[in-house]
Amino acid sequence: MEFAPKSTYRALNTYTKLMRAAESVTSRVHRVLSAPKLTISQFGVLEALFHKGPLCQKDIAAKILKSTGNITLVIDNLEKQYLVRRKRDNEDRRFLTIHLTEAGTNLITKVFADVEASIAFEMASLTEDEQELLGNLCKKLGLKGG
Amino acid sequence: MEFAPKSTYRALNTYTKLMRAAESVTSRVHRVLSAPKLTISQFGVLEALFHKGPLCQKDIAAKILKSTGNITLVIDNLEKQYLVRRKRDNEDRRFLTIHLTEAGTNLITKVFADVEASIAFEMASLTEDEQELLGNLCKKLGLKGG
DNA sequence: CCGGTATAGTTTAACTTTAAATCGTATCGT
DNA sequence: ACGATACGATTTAAAGTTAAACTATACCGG
Numbered sequence: 001m002e003f004a005p006k007s008t009y010r011a012l013n014t015y016t017k018l019m020r021a022a023e024s025v026t027s028r029v030h031r032v033l034s035a036p037k038l039t040i041s042q043f044g045v046l047e048a049l050f051h052k053g054p055l056c057q058k059d060i061a062a063k064i065l066k067s068t069g070n071i072t073l074v075i076d077n078l079e080k081q082y083l084v085r086r087k088r089d090n091e092d093r094r095f096l097t098i099h100l101t102e103a104g105t106n107l108i109t110k111v112f113a114d115v116e117a118s119i120a121f122e123m124a125s126l127t128e129d130e131q132e133l134l135g136n137l138c139k140k141l142g143l144k145g146g
Numbered sequence: 147m148e149f150a151p152k153s154t155y156r157a158l159n160t161y162t163k164l165m166r167a168a169e170s171v172t173s174r175v176h177r178v179l180s181a182p183k184l185t186i187s188q189f190g191v192l193e194a195l196f197h198k199g200p201l202c203q204k205d206i207a208a209k210i211l212k213s214t215g216n217i218t219l220v221i222d223n224l225e226k227q228y229l230v231r232r233k234r235d236n237e238d239r240r241f242l243t244i245h246l247t248e249a250g251t252n253l254i255t256k257v258f259a260d261v262e263a264s265i266a267f268e269m270a271s272l273t274e275d276e277q278e279l280l281g282n283l284c285k286k287l288g289l290k291g292g
Numbered sequence: 293c294c295g296g297t298a299t300a301g302t303t304t305a306a307c308t309t310t311a312a313a314t315c316g317t318a319t320c321g322t
Numbered sequence: 323a324c325g326a327t328a329c330g331a332t333t334t335a336a337a338g339t340t341a342a343a344c345t346a347t348a349c350c351g352g
Binding site: 004007008010011012013014015017018019020021022023024025026027029065116117119120122123124125126128130131132133134135137138139140141142143 | 150153154156157158159160161163164165166167168169170171172175211262263265266268269270271272274276277278279280281283284285286287288289
């Protein structure tokens with residue numbers, strides 16, 4: 001071990017716990033996606049469209065924190081499964097607006113409910129007040145920058 | 147939107163904040179790795195060896211939550227850069243023990259200090275007590291299961 | 293209208309990741 | 323000792339990811 005001030009040890013310790021909690025919870029939540037054979041990115045795209053309505057690819061990329069090149073591929077794969085449809089915007093022909101198909105809507109409705117239930121189950125380790133508190137602390141942490 | 151109980155909304159909300167905080171903090175911390183041209187997995191391996199001493203590949207895989215097949219490749223790449231060395235265990239020839247080289251030790255010593263500083267900077271958004279609190283809440287969350 | 297510039301999306305190359313099949317080695321029960 | 327089984331590591335194939343180069347479209351100033 002090195003010679004770091006106490007505050008650094010505490011920071012490191014908290015950071016590690018934060019990361020472990022995030023990993024551990026997500027990895028359990030994401031198990032729900034294996035049955036419908038969705039990747040995490042695919043789920044992210046479907047969920048974004050489900051909750052925000054039709055979006056262009058750039059907005060989707062920003063929402064799920066992936067590159068636009070990657071979104072092209074993810075949308076390709078979702079389109080092959082008839083879960084979404086690309087539609088060229090006639091106002092500005094550079095844009096493609098991505099819509100959920102009926103099949104896509106049905107799938108994400110079901111899968112999102114499962115994910116939601118899984119998250120509720122995971123968070124039930126904490127009381128209502130603890131959840132509020134955790135949420136506030138996380139918010140404070142996330143705000144800092146980029 | 148669906149018809150979920152209030153507790154589910156709260157859970158979802160807290161979950162989202164937890165994930166955003168984790169992503170946002172790690173993405174900033176990981177910027178430190180671009181200069182030494184280390185991938186996150188490579189850093190994870192070096193750091194594990196740095197703090198735990200020589201380990202076999204399976205243990206490394208468990209530590210950084212990657213598949214053993216992946217570890218084979220990550221170690222290959224680190225070995226090409228002369229940062230680690232494989233050594234066959236003579237007690238049980240199935241095991242390869244991975245050691246840091248001197249170059250590897252030097253590199254990770256420097257890089258880990260940078261990462262540590264970056265983490266300390268990030269966590270400084272929270273007071274000492276808030277960090278303790280966050281750590282405890284995260285611990286509670288992570289414990290639940292596998 | 294025209295030329296420059298910006299933007300949305302696609303393509304490509306390089307790399308990481310995983311799951312599954314495989315190889316070699318060790319262990320256990322008989 | 324033998325066969326079954328388990329285990330560590332490697333290989334392979336398929337997929338996801340990014341950065342960078344590229345295409346097509348739009349906008350803006352003159």
